[in-house]
Amino acid sequence: MKISFTINSRKRDLELQPNETLLNVLRKNGLTEVKSGCEEGECGACLVLLDGKPVNSCQVLAMSVRSKKITTVKGIGTLHSPHIIQKAFAQGGADQCGFCSPGMVLAAYSLLQKNPNPTREEIAEGLDGNLCRCTGYVKIVEAVHEAASKLRNEKSQAE
Amino acid sequence: MLPNSIQWYFPTKVKEAAKLIHKDGIILHGGGTKILEPQPRSSVKGLVDISALGLNYIKVTGNIVHIGSGATFADVVAWSRDKKRLTVLSDSLSHAASTPLRNRITIGGSIKDFPMWSNLYAPLLALDAKIDIIGERSGIFSLEEYATSPLIKSKHLVREIRVVEKHDIRSGVKIFHVVRFEYPIFTIAAACTMDKNIVRDARIFVTGVKKKLVRLVTAEKVFRGHSISDELINSAANQVSLTFVPDYKFGAAYKEKVAKVYFKDLLREIKESIR
Secondary structure (H helix, E strand, O other): OEEEEEEOOOOEEEEEOOOOEEEHHHOOOOOOOOOOOOOOOEEEEEEEOOOOEEEHHHHHHHHHHHHOEEEEEEHOOOOOOOOHHHHHHHHHOOOOOOOOOOHHHHHHHHHHHOOOOOOOHHHHHHHOOOOOOOOOHHHHHHHHHHHHHHHHHHHHHOO | OOOOOOOOOOOHHHHHHHHHHHOOOOOOOOOOOOOOOOOOOOOOOOEOOOOOOOOOEEEEEOOOEEEEEEHHHHHHHHHHHHHHHOOOOOOOHHOOHHHHHHOOOOOHHHHHHHHOOOOOHHHHOOOOOOEEEOOOEEEEHHHHHHOOOOOHHHHEEEEEEEEOOOOOOOEEEEEOOOOOOOOOOOOEEEEEEEEEEEEEEEEEEEEEEEOEEOOHHHHHHHHOOOOOOOOHHHHHHHHHHOOOOOOOOOHHHHHHHHHHHHHHHHHHHHHHHHH
C-alpha cells in the first residue's frame, strides 16, 4: 500500500507493508541517509526526528507516524549547503567513518533547538542514544560545543 | 516479527480502543518499542494505536498529578525538571534507555508490560501512585495492588497514573546499572512522610528482584515513629533480605550486597534532605 508522509517538509507517498519499521520504509524508498545499524534501538545510526524529537526509526512502526513530520539529516543541511553542526563535525574531525554521523548530527540538532548552551553533561545526555566506534566521542562533544557557540553568535547577530 | 497482514486501528475514543482489545490477537500500540522486540508475534492480528486518544498529557488538579498513559518517559522527565515536581521520577526515568527511546516509551506501555528492568515502578510505588484502567476490570486501583494481582494480566487500557503530591514527603531513588544507558539491574525507591524530623510513614520498594518487586515492610517499620539516623539505617539494612536472579554479569548474592549498600545510601540521602 501507499501512504503519504511529510519528510523534510515535502509530502511523499511511500510504499510500505503494515508491519514495517520506519527505517525499512525510508531506506527502500531511497532515503538512504538514514543508516541501518543494530536494528534494536541501541546504536542511533537510524535516528530521525519525529515532530522535532529524535527517535530510532528501527523502533518505530511506519504506520504509527503517518501524521508526524519526519526529518532526516538531509532535511537540516546538504553537501552543498551544510548546517553549522555538519560543518563543525567536518572541521573538528568529529566524523571518521561517518556511519554514525547522520544520527549524531540530528541528535545534536534536536538538543541545540531545546538548549542552545548545553553543558558537557547535557551534550552527553543528548547524544546518549548514539554510538560511535571511531572517535571516542571527544571530538563529537567538542564539535557540538563549537556548533552551539556559532549558532548563538549567528542568532545574536541576527537580532 | 509481526505478520504483514496486521490490521491497524486508529480510534479517537478511549472506550472504542478498550472495546477493540477484547478481540483475540488485537493489542495496544503506544510507542511500539515492546512490540518490536525480537520475539514471535504471529498471533498478533491487529494493533490499536492510542496516539489519537488524547492521553499524552501531564496535568495537575489540586495536589494530584495526572500522567496520561500516552505520555512518554521524555515528557515526564521534561515536565518534572521544568516544574521541579516529583523529581524522583525525573531522577529515575532520565536514566532509562536513551534519549531517542525515551521519546517513544510510554508510561502506559511500561506500566502494563512491567519489564524486569523497569525503573518506573519503584518510584511510583514508593509515592503510592494510583492507576486508572478501563477494560475487563475498570476503575482506579493502587499501583501496588495492580502490579501484584491478576489485574495487570487482564485485558485493559491504562488511562492514567495519579500521584498525590505531598510537601511533607522526602523521596529518592537508586538505580544499579553497569553503564548509563544499560538496563538497570535493580531500582530502589523510598518515600518518607515526615512530621518535622520524625518519619510518620515510609514506603520502600525494590524492583528487579526475583519476584519482580518487593516492598521492604520490615525496614519501613524500623523508621516509623523515629528520626532517621545512621544507626537506624544500619539496623534496617540488616533486616533487608532480597532474592535476586543471577545473570551472566552478577551472582544473586552479589546483587543483594550491592542492594544493601544502595539502600543505605538512599536512606542517608533522605536523612540529609531533612536537615
